[in-house]
Every structure is written in structure tokens, then in C-alpha cells.
Amino acid sequence: MNILVISYYQLYPFETGASIAQFGMIEYLSNLCHISLLLPENSSMTNKEFTKLNELLPNVKIYTIHSMRQHESNSKTQRKYISSKIFRFLQIFKNKLKFFFKKNQIVNVGNLQNISVEEDFIDRYSSYNPYYLHTKKYIEKIHEIIVQDEIDIVQLEFLENLNLVTAIPASVKKVFVQHEGMFYRIKSHIIAKQIESVVTDYIFNFYKSIELSLLEQFDGILTFNDSEKEILKISLEKRNNKLSFCVSPYPILEPDFQKLDRETFLKPNKLIFVGGENHFPNKDAVEWFLEETAVEIFKNFRLRLYVIGKWSLDTIEKYKNHPSQVCFLGYVEDLYEFSKGSISIAPVRIGGGLRTKIMLAMAQGIPVICTKFALEGINAKHLESVMIAENKDLFCWSVEYLLADCERTYMMCRNAQNLIRQEYSQPIVSQVRHSFYKSLLSNSLEPDNFVSS
Numbered sequence: 022m023n024i025l026v027i028s029y030y031q032l033y034p035f036e037t038g039a040s041i042a043q044f045g046m047i048e049y050l051s052n053l054c055h056i057s058l059l060l061p062e063n064s065s066m067t068n069k070e071f072t073k074l075n076e077l078l079p080n081v082k083i084y085t086i087h088s089m090r091q092h093e094s095n096s097k098t099q100r101k102y103i104s105s106k107i108f109r110f111l112q113i114f115k116n117k118l119k120f121f122f123k124k125n126q127i128v129n130v131g132n133l134q135n136i137s138v139e140e141d142f143i144d145r146y147s148s149y150n151p152y153y154l155h156t157k158k159y160i161e162k163i164h165e166i167i168v169q170d171e172i173d174i175v176q177l178e179f180l181e182n183l184n185l186v187t188a189i190p191a192s193v194k195k196v197f198v199q200h201e202g203m204f205y206r207i208k209s210h211i212i213a214k215q216i217e218s219v220v221t222d223y224i225f226n227f228y229k230s231i232e233l234s235l236l237e238q239f240d241g242i243l244t245f246n247d248s249e250k251e252i253l254k255i256s257l258e259k260r261n262n263k264l265s266f267c268v269s270p271y272p273i274l275e276p277d278f279q280k281l282d283r284e285t286f287l288k289p290n291k292l293i294f295v296g297g298e299n300h301f302p303n304k305d306a307v308e309w310f311l312e313e314t315a316v317e318i319f320k321n322f323r324l325r326l327y328v329i330g331k332w333s334l335d336t337i338e339k340y341k342n343h344p345s346q347v348c349f350l351g352y353v354e355d356l357y358e359f360s361k362g363s364i365s366i367a368p369v370r371i372g373g374g375l376r377t378k379i380m381l382a383m384a385q386g387i388p389v390i391c392t393k394f395a396l397e398g399i400n401a402k403h404l405e406s407v408m409i410a411e412n413k414d415l416f417c418w419s420v421e422y423l424l425a426d427c428e429r430t431y432m433m434c435r436n437a438q439n440l441i442r443q444e445y446s447q448p449i450v451s452q453v454r455h456s457f458y459k460s461l462l463s464n465s466l467e468p469d470n471f472v473s474s
Contacts, residue, residue: 022173022459023054023057023173023174024050024174024176025057025059025166025176026043026059026178027163027177027178027185028043028060028061028182029061029178029181031065032060032074033077038376038377038378039200041271041274042271044077044078045271045272045273045447046454047081048077048447049451051078053455057081057082057084057166057170058082060083060084062086062155062159064085071083084166086156086158139221142216143221143224145301146207147224151203152181153181155184155188174193174195174461175195175196176196177196177197177198180200180202183232186235187235187238194241194461194462195240196239197236197242197243198243199243199244199245199253200245200373201373201374202249202252202253202373204233205248206372206373207224207225207229208225209370209373213305213371233257236253237264241264241265241457241461242265243266243268243457244267244268245268245269246268246270246397247268248397249374249397250266250268253266269454271445271450272447272451273380273445275447277381278442279357280386281386281438286386287361288424288427289430290324291362291363292326293327294327294366295378295381296330298331298336299331300372302369304336305370305371306370307328307368310326311345314413314416314417315343315347316345317413321417321421324364325346325348326347326366327347327348328347328348328349328350329353332349357385360382360387361387365378365387365389366390366391366416368392369391369394370392370394370395373397375397379391380399380441382437383407383434383438383440383441384442386435386437386438387434388407388408388433389401389407389408389437390407390410390423391410392410392411393409393411401440404433406436406440408423408433
């Protein structure tokens with residue numbers, strides 16, 4: 022079995038949940054089948070990083086359209102990467118200008134209030150286009166690899182690669198990994214912000230139509246949770262009744278499982294949120310928590326929130342004197358070491374896929390409080406391995422519950438770690454994915470579904 026994986030986001034170094042998700046699956050699968058990997062066309066990987074990735078994935082054929090990266094100086098590589106980013110930025114900036122003038126029109130007619138939630142929604146999705154055409158060189162490289170490596174399955178990852186399905190020969194099976202569905206995310210945004218209108222419905226239906234028209238051209242679709250699988254299955258069954266679906270979460274790597282010892286287990290003394298502002302669901306989650314809940318928790322329990330990841334200076338300044346004493350830390354070298362003695366929160370209301378922040382915390386033995394929405398795709402139960410909270414009162418109660426009995430909290434963390442090891446370790450989830458590939462090629466798969474063990 023020969024599989025070509027085409028990614029859009031940087032696989033290495035491991036700076037995001039997306040990179041961890043891809044690497045963990047590819048590493049294990051490379052021992053079960055032949056994997057070819059095509060790096061993103063705008064990859065900024067240095068010579069040293071490229072060499073290291075080859076060392077980490079010795080059984081994988083790694084390709085890039087920038088073969089000179091193995092010999093070029095880093096500065097030249099960076100210049101090419103920056104140039105491609107500038108071109109993409111200019112395309113987006115054009116839409117931003119339109120919205121800027123639109124906002125000025127609003128102000129000129131006497132509306133001096135801050136931009137409305139609905140206007141922010143419109144701006145966010147009118148200035149974002151994930152379907153830019155890929156380069157001639159990239160398309161030709163894909164076809165070259167398909168022929169050279171006798172590829173059986175092409176696996177496309179991320180929304181930005183979705184349109185590549187139109188470039189794949191009919192003789193090759195096509196699989197899409199749905200890290201986060203666009204129209205699924207937009208719908209959750211509308212619900213969370215309570216902004217349903219004819220305009221938001223228009224934007225939702227527009228993106229849904231495009232996404233489904235491309236998804237129907239695949240042979241198989243992999244999602245990270247049941248909710249997205251069922252929505253896609255219902256939406257696509259009349260368009261392509263031969264489509265196969267599988268819930269196939271990404272793995273947590275063995276080094277991420279930390280030893281959990283009752284003797285060294287610390288009573289929580291802080292809250293942490295892991296994630297950068299550039300991912301809008303993170304921004305929404307942190308802002309909601311700070312504006313609705315953080316002050317009450319700090320007042321009652323003296324627990325500060327530490328936000329880990331890259332955040333804008335504007336946001337940091339906005340909350341500089343916040344009564345909850347929130348602290349934006351930026352990048353943290355040793356996340357686990359800092360996370361000791363903390364409660365990991367995920368008040369996420371928007372998005373899709375899986376939340377790496379939750380799975381890592383559970384694997385590391387850190388207690389978790391999250392929304393039910395954030396827990397999608399993770400088979401954890403309230404009070405058994407996590408705390409589920411949907412509003413300020415429940416978040417406060419959950420904190421009180423975790424602080425009241427350290428032995429009970431320790432057992433909850435132990436249950437959480439066992440759950441992740443039993444259901445989301447590399448061997449478990451990779452075998453499910455491998456079985457899906459085999460069934461797809463043998464045509465023994467029920468066309469409307471694939472039941473993963």
C-alpha cells in the first residue's frame with residue numbers, strides 16, 4: 022500500500038497541535054505501509070529542520086518543491102517564504118480595505134459604537150479565502166510522485182488543500198482528513214455569538230456549498246469526532262453514495278504521557294489556557310472567560326489565569342489591568358513543567374476537530390475543565406475524567422470541586438490519563454486508520470460508513 026500525504030501546515034518543528042497530529046499518525050503508519058510526504062509549497066523549513074525530520078521519519082519519502090532548501094542558506098530560504106506570504110497577504114488585504122471603507126461609512130452616519138458582533142463575523146469570513154489555487158510546480162510535483170511511487174491513495178489534509186482533489190487522477194483513491202470543517206466552524210460561531218440573520222445564513226450556506234462540492238469528489242473522509250462525521254454523512258449521501266467515512270482521531274505520543282504519582286501530585290494553584298490568538302476559537306474562548314468568569318474565580322479562589330501561546334500586543338494591553346490578574350506568557354519552553362499544579366481550562370465554543378490542549382493535559386495528569394463542545398471527539402465523562410462547565414457558575418463550581426479534595430482530583434487525573442492511553446495512543450488510532458485504508462482499497466468497505474473499533 023502506497024500513500025501520498027499532502028499537508029498544508031508545517032509538520033516540523035512541533036509548534037502546533039496540527040503538526041503533532043500529523044507527525045504522530047505518519048510516524049506509526051510508516052511501519053505499516055509505504056508513506057510519501059509532500060511538504061507545503063510555502064514551507065519555511067530550514068536545512069537543519071529538514072534533515073531532522075528525515076531522521077525522525079526514516080521510513081518516509083519526504084518531498085518538497087524547493088529541493089534547493091537542502092543546500093540554500095537559511096536567509097535565502099526565508100526570503101522566498103516571506104515573498105510567498107506577502108503575496109497571500111496582499112490578496113487578503115484587498116478584502117480588508119473593502120471592510121475598512123464599509124466601517125467608515127457606518128461611522129459617518131453617526132454610529133460611533135464599536136463594531137458589532139455580526140459585522141466582525143462578516144469581516145472575518147469575507148476576508149478569508151481558503152481555496153486559493155496552488156502553483157503549477159506544486160501540481161506537477163504531485164503527479165510526479167503519484168507515478169514515481171506508484172501511489173494508491175492520496176491523502177489531503179486541511180481545508181486549504183481541499184481543492185487539490187480536482188488535480189488527482191481518477192485511478193487513485195482520494196482521502197480527505199477533516200481537521201476542522203469550515204461550515205461546521207461557521208455554524209458554531211453563529212450559535213455561540215447568537216447572531217443568526219439572513220446575512221450570516223448567506224455566508225454559512227456559501228461556504229457549505231463550496232466545501233461540499235469538493236468533498237463529494239473524494240472516496241473517503243476522515244473526521245476527528247462523531248458530530249462532524251454525521252453532519253458530513255447526511256450532507257453528502259445524496260451527492261455521492263459511495264463515500265466512506267471514518268472517525269479517526271490523531272494520537273498522543275508516548276513521551277507526552279507523564280508519570281502520575283499521588284505523593285508528588287500538587288493541589289492546583291493556577292489556571293492555564295494553551296493556544297495562540299491567531300486561531301479564532303482560542304481568542305473567543307479566552308475573551309469569554311475573562312469577561313464572564315475569571316474575576317469571580319480569582320476573587321473566590323485566588324487562582325490566576327496564565328495564557329500560553331502567541332497573543333497580540335493589543336490584546337495583552339487590553340487586559341493589562343484586568344481584575345482577574347490574567348497573565349499572557351507567550352511561548353513556554355517546558356509546558357509540562359509549568360503546567361504542574363494547574364487546572365487546564367478550555368472554554369471553547371467555536372470550531373471543530375479535536376482539542377490538543379485537552380488531550381495533552383489529560384495525558385500529562387493535569388485536571389481539565391472544559392465545555393461540552395470542546396470535548397467533542399474525546400470519550401471523557403463529567404466527574405470521572407474531566408469537569409464539564411458551560412457557564413460562569415459551573416466553572417466556579419468545578420474549580421471548587423477540584424480544590425476541595427486532592428485525592429479525588431488525583432483519581433480523576435488518573436482516569437483521564439488511562440483513557441487517553443487506552444483510546445488515543447499511537448498504536449490504537451493508527452491501526453484504525455490503517456484498517457480504513459485497506460478496506461478502501463479492497464472495496465470491502467460499506468460505502469456510507471466505517472465502524473472503527
